[in-house]
Amino acid sequence: MTAYINNPKEIEKRSFEIITEELGGKTFPPEIADIVKRVIHTTADFEYADLIEFKNNAVESGLKALEAGKKIYADTSMIKVAVNRKALADHQLEIVNYVHDEDVAKAAKERGVTRSTVGMEKALDDDSVGIFAIGNAPTALYKLIEFIKTGKAKPDLIVGAPIGFVGAAESKEALDELDALGVPYIRINGRKGGSPVVAAILNAMLYKLGRDW
Amino acid sequence: MTAYINNPKEIEKRSFEIITEELGGKTFPPEIADIVKRVIHTTADFEYADLIEFKNNAVESGLKALEAGKKIYADTSMIKVAVNRKALADHQLEIVNYVHDEDVAKAAKERGVTRSTVGMEKALDDDSVGIFAIGNAPTALYKLIEFIKTGKAKPDLIVGAPIGFVGAAESKEALDELDALGVPYIRINGRKGGSPVVAAILNAMLYKLGRDW
Known part of the structure; x- marks a missing residue:
């Protein structure tokens, strides 16, 4: 059994x-x-086959962003640690999260808004971010949608999966x-979603670029 | 809506x-x-009500360990970042994970075993660890069970929730x-589980010690 369990590639x-x-x-x-x-592999939950939705050439647009070396913004540290760091490094890609930054915490307190909102604003200020991945905060997703609707942002891909x-x-x-604007997104409908689901979607996208085990 | 969403305590x-x-x-x-x-709050998945199992005074024994200041060993970085850091700090508690340590990676390669196994061995060497929380690696859980059965370890609580x-x-x-030995554990039966589930269990235990929002 040991040899079997020791081979993650075979297990996967x-x-x-x-x-x-x-x-x-x-299918x-x-x-x-x-x-x-x-x-499904990440959650052992087959319901996700019915909850996940792909809109406006989401996969194609997300892949192009990754191929162009665009950054991924994630709204939780959990997403950041769950995305395969070797796959990121192999393709010289970066995932960032600003929610725990001191300037973000300070501004959120002063303005009486969530750190998720301010973290998202910081990411929206950075043109090198192409993919916005949200597993936790509805406020972050609302801020992103607001920026897009007012013409202040045009992301390559949104992963919209706040859980709760x-x-x-x-x-x-x-x-x-955002459909009228043709903005690409992958969404988990309903209550489910969360950081591991977002990380699984991002990892699957990264592996499409080639995977070196 | 903003005021509503901005109050995490009310949302929870x-x-x-x-x-x-x-x-x-x-009930x-x-x-x-x-x-x-x-x-359920963490996963939006009610099936966990049927999958979770508490054995051998798990909660009581785990709480005693936390009250005594014992460390928590987690087998993933995701668990570590998902456990409420303020709650840990408030009660002067620590959660550790050794899977990404250089000495662990080196030993795993030399011996041809998983880093999860070696990380668990390192944790088992440390008497200050009382709770072992496993969300990912069956190999880590098997190693722990082996140490207990041969009398080399006597944890206060096991959270057994590898997913896959x-x-x-x-x-x-x-x-x-371990039932014959009376070892306390909380288990997620079947395929489900994972890091967020483990972190939710640990957070719920921490909040029993008192929670300062």
């Missing part, structure tokens, strides 16, 4: 086979199938307002 | 009310109810072997 391969098997007749276009399966019982689902529904 | 309170409501007739003893609900499709469920079933 077998896991994906099991997921494919259990999805049964539920997805090739460019999104690996993303859906990685989310109060306000999370509504913040994700608000992404509908 | 309302979330727990919704969870209690939707759990319906499914739990008071000492475990808040732990079960926090896991290959080997995870079996590693958690192996905790059964």
